[in-house]
Amino acid sequence: MEFFLDTADVDEIREIAAWGILDGVTTNPSLIKKSGRDFKTVVAEIAAICKGPISAEVTALDTAGMVEQGRILKEELPDNVIIKIPCTPEGLAATKILTADGINTNVTLVFSAAQALMAAKAGATYVSPFIGRIDDTGADGMTLIAEIMSTWDNYNIKTKVLAASIRHPTHVLACMQMGAHTVTMPAKTFRQLMSHPLTDKGLAGFMKDWAEVEAAGNA
Numbered sequence: 319m320e321f322f323l324d325t326a327d328v329d330e331i332r333e334i335a336a337w338g339i340l341d342g343v344t345t346n347p348s349l350i351k352k353s354g355r356d357f358k359t360v361v362a363e364i365a366a367i368c369k370g371p372i373s374a375e376v377t378a379l380d381t382a383g384m385v386e387q388g389r390i391l392k393e394e395l396p397d398n399v400i401i402k403i404p405c406t407p408e409g410l411a412a413t414k415i416l417t418a419d420g421i422n423t424n425v426t427l428v429f430s431a432a433q434a435l436m437a438a439k440a441g442a443t444y445v446s447p448f449i450g451r452i453d454d455t456g457a458d459g460m461t462l463i464a465e466i467m468s469t470w471d472n473y474n475i476k477t478k479v480l481a482a483s484i485r486h487p488t489h490v491l492a493c494m495q496m497g498a499h500t501v502t503m504p505a506k507t508f509r510q511l512m513s514h515p516l517t518d519k520g521l522a523g524f525m526k527d528w529a530e531v532e533a534a535g536n537a
Contacts, residue, residue, distance in 0.1 A: 319494055320370070322502035324482065326353040326360050330505040331367050337508075342370035344424070344446075344482065344502040346402070347377060358394060365396035371444075373424045375402035376412075384412035392421050400443060402426050405433050410440040417441030424480065431465040438477035444500065449493075450483035459483070460492045467496050487511050 320341040323334050326349040334340050343364050350357050357374075365372045374395060376387040388401040400422040403409040413423050417440070424444040425437035429452065434445045447466060449459030466479055478499035484490060487510045493501050 319498065320478075320480075320500040321508070322370075322480070322500055323368075323508065324349070324484070324502040324504055326350050326355070326364070327505070328360065328363050328367065331364055334505055334508050335368050337512075340368050340370065341500070342372060342502075343368050344373040344402070344480075346373075346375050346426070358391075361391075361399060362395055365398050369398055371400045371422065371424075372396075372398055373402040373426075373444075374399050375426065376404075379404075379406075379408065381408040381411040381415070384409060385415050388412065388416045388421060388423075389419065400424055402446075403442075405429075405437055405445075410436060413437065413440040413442050417443075426482070429462065431462065431469050434466045434479070435469055435473075435475075438475050442477050444478045444480040446480045446482040446502070448483035449481055449489055450485040452483075453485065460489070460496070463493060463496050463498055467498065 321339055322342040322344050323331055323340060324344045326345045331343060353360055361374045374391050376384045378384045378387050384403055391401060401416055402424045403413050405425050405428045413425055416423055422443040424446055425442040426446040428434050428445050428447040434447060437445045447462050452459035452462060463481055480500040480502060481493045481498045482502050484501055484503035484507055487507060490501050490511060
């Protein structure tokens with residue numbers, strides 16, 4: 319499974335990248351706004367920190383505008399940047415065109431298995447189903463991942479399923495068990511995945527015992 323970080327905060331990206339397990343980064347207009355920085359500047363900086371796929375989202379709503387923006391972003395930003403496109407009819411058409419250009423894409427705001435399959439047929443490199451936002455409606459977002467993975471099992475699909483809108487470690491665990499190819503999550507969730515009270519307790523015990531060994535050796 320690929321572990322992506324969902325943020326435009328370069329300090330968070332440096333922190334998680336230092337662990338040696340960061341495979342990519344996803345951004346969106348809301349995250350860029352939160353960073354308070356220029357879009358292309360921050361994406362280029364992110365791409366320099368993490369060598370995996372970095373999603374940069376288009377903001378046009380029509381096919382021609384998406385294609386134009388996608389081509390400009392690929393020309394002006396580092397090679398590992400991929401183009402994030404909304405799952406709309408216009409977005410599917412743009413995905414088809416950009417894919418024909420050899421440009422990798424991430425089709426976002428996917429909320430059904432049918433949308434995911436259509437995005438895959440258009441040539442998307444990744445499809446991003448949003449788990450947490452489905453949970454917010456009172457439904458179970460993990461049901462969508464299960465439906466998509468079951469659909470993928472029926473066909474020879476190369477598109478990767480990138481589970482997004484991850485809210486907590488349980489989402490990540492369920493995605494791992496269902497075989498999702500990628501998860502993108504905030505830094506908080508990365509930290510939670512690595513935190514366990516028994517690890518902390520065990521390490522504290524080891525350090526206490528070792529301190530006593532050193533003290534005895536210096537006596």
